[in-house]
Amino acid sequence: MSDALPLHVVPTGSDADAIVRRCAAAGWKAHRGFALLEPAWDLAERRLVAHGPVADEHTASQAVLAAARGAGVVAVAGGRIALALAADLRRVGPLGLTPGKAEPDDGLELDMEQRALLNRLAAGSTIAAAAEAEFVSLRTANRRIAAARSALGVKTTREAVMIYIKHARS
Structure with missing residues (x-):
């Protein structure tokens, strides 16, 4: 799971902080905010995880763009913005995967x-x-x-x- 792209939409800052800490422990570099000014388009090799609050559509679009470029995203959002952001991020990859967090080995065939x-x-x-x-x-x-x-x-x-x-x- 260490190569999983971390994509999360969470309701509180403390939830986001916990996920960002797990990502950092797995070798990802935390970047506050979703505006990534890196010159290269593909950021997968950089292993960046952008994080912060998402309160409007503009910030949500920046978060989706960051994910499309290969950066992890940990967004704090609620309401309609959170639903729309989660739907858009699912187009990039599955939500909820955290680097360093092992898949449950309980024998259940559940995603x-x-x-x-x-x-x-x-x-x-x-x-x-x-x-x-x-x-x-x-x-x-x-x-x-x-x-x-x-x-x-x-x-x-x-x-x-x-x-x-x-x-x-x-």
């Missing part, structure tokens, strides 16, 4: 987005609240949870959450 939703449900969130926290629409969250149920071979979301909890503890 990181399904795990994130199941984790929030296990913590007591409703599907709507989990969707909002993960910056996806309710329809997308329901589709991902349905795919997780199918992958786990169960009929109900409750059963899927119970299996997820059981495997997460072992």
